[in-house]
Amino acid sequence: MAMNIKRPNGTEDVLPKDVHKWNTVEKIARETAESFGFSEIRIPTFENTDLFLRSVGETTDVVQKEMYTVKAKETEFTLRPEGTAGTIRAMLQNGLLNEALPQKVFYMLSCFRHERPQAGRLREFHQFGLEMAGSAAPTADAEVISLAKTLLTRLGLKNIELYINSIGCPSCRTKYHEALKAYFEPHKEELCDTCKERLVKNPMRLLDCKSPICQEIAKDAPLITDYLCEECDEHFKKLQAYLTNLGIEYKVNPKIVRGLDYYTKTVFEFVTTEIGAQGTVCGGGRYDGLIEQLGGQHIPALGFAMGIERLLLVMDKQGxxxxxxxxxxxxxxxMGDAALEKAMELVKDLREFGYCAEYDLMGRGIKAQMKYANKIGAAYTVVLGDNELAEGKARLKEMESGNETEILLNDKFTTNFENEYFNKVLDIMDDENGSMFAFTGEDK
Structure with missing residues (x-):
């Protein structure tokens, strides 16, 4: 029987030729979050299953259909399906919420959900996300949305629309739930089996069902914005005013409820139509009751997450x-053992200066070595043989232009190369008008 060594369905390999794309997103995301005062946090890949049952919600698709849960003897663990629950757990357990508020953290991590794989939706996927704990003010909502908008702009994304909504607090949602039950009850037998259960436990989940039949029934359902209490309504109006003041365009979409039960008041999504059905590139909102629900004090909180794979799909699509x-x-x-040993010495020195320097490891002939240097995109090459060693100098060749410069093979070789190389880099930067993506000494 043949051994199956293929990667699992719903996962992807990131090959060396594509890693720079991921590095771009991660670098700009990290720098943007830090410019807003957020610090990085790292959490375990798996948590006790109860954490997700209590936070994400037992009636959500994530809990009912998508979690990867493992039993190890008497203990049950679940691979994290999202980042918020584990991050809040870490903030609670490590006392961060006893320090100065607001606490602001960001993360980059892998998540796991058993879904039907398709473009932009994988079983192992990666997120950049952040959480802010401590502020109940709508200014915090505007700040988090502004950070997401800033990041998307810095990544160069275009035609991304922001949709916002308020799903109220437990007080005003009680009346809304009653209105939803009254609306959906006559259609109960037409609903999918999952939604029949949701109608009893959490009717707002019906608005997020992917079934075409349930979506058709839900299109004329009551709107949450008509049931907001005075406090939630005022909060939502102030958020809109702050977004307008910041010059952030948005549309109110009363049908947004997000897919997880812990959300309250503000919810939002950044959406594109350029990658098909999975067009949400960022989603988030406020979850003022989650910390208390997980055993802490009543501390309001909010955040968002971006799917890195989806961001890359849009970035590739938009060039x-x-x-x-x-x-x-x-x-x-x-050529020869003596030259090889000299190359090893020079490479060692160059690497200590931060350069990527290589020499032959395959025992190739000189022509094959030069062909290899061209394949790996070497900026410069140096040929070393007995003559070069005897004369104590060699020719430094710039591969793109073919220009050659004589450089001494002495203690100053690295300095001489550095001067030659950086003079060329400065010329390139001048030609490119200092593009943010130009190679500079800081990137070394």
Whole structure:
């Protein structure tokens, strides 16, 4: 029987040729979050299953259909399906919420959901997300949305629309639930089996069902914005005013409820139509009761998450710029053992200066070495043989132009190469008008 060594369905390999795209998103995301005062946090890949049952909600698709749960002896663990629950758990357990508020953290992590794989929807996927705990003010909502908008803009994304809604607090949602039950009850037998259960336990979940039949029934359902209490209504109006003041365009969409039960008041999504059905590239909102629900004090909180795979799909579709992938700065082609040993010494020195330097590891002939240097995109090459060693100098060749410069093979070789290389880099940067993606000494 043949061994199955293929990657699991719903997962992807990120190959070396594409890693620079991920590095671009991660670098800009990290720098943007830090510019807003957020600090990075790292949490376990799996948590006790009860954490997600209590936070995400037993009536959600995530809990009912999508979680990867493992039993180890008497303990049950679940691979995280999202980042918020584990992050809040970490903030509680490590006392961060006893420190100065608001606490602001961000993360980049992998998540796991057993879904039908398709473009932009995988069983293992990656998120950039953040959480802010401590502020109940609508200014915090505007700040978090502004951060998401800033990041999307810095990534170069276009034609991304922001939709916002308020799903109220437990007080005003009680009346809304009654209105939803009254609306859906006559259609009960037409609903999918999952929604029949939701109608009893959490009728708002019916608005998020993916069944075409349930969606058709729900299109004329009552709107939450008509049932908001005075406090929630005022909060939502102030948020809209702050977004307008910040110059952030938005549309109110009363049908947005998000897919997880812990949300309250503000919910929002950044959506594109350019990658098909899975067009939400960022989703988030407020969850003022989650910390208390997990055993802490009543501390309001909010956040969002972005799917990195979906961001990359949109960036590729729109032709966005990526940071230049790192390539070989200098390659030494050698002839003979003495030249090989000298190349090893020079490579060692160059690497200590931060350069990517390589030499032959395959025992190739000189022509094959030069062909390899060209394939790996080496910026410069140096051929070393007995003559070069005897004379104590060699020719530094710039591969793109073919220009050659004589450089001494002495203690100053690294400095001489650095001067030659950086003079060329400065010329390139001048030509590119200092593009943010130009190679600079800081990137080394």
């Amino acid at each position: 966005c710029d990526y940071l230049t992938p790192k390539k070989c700065d200098i390659y030494f082609a050698t």
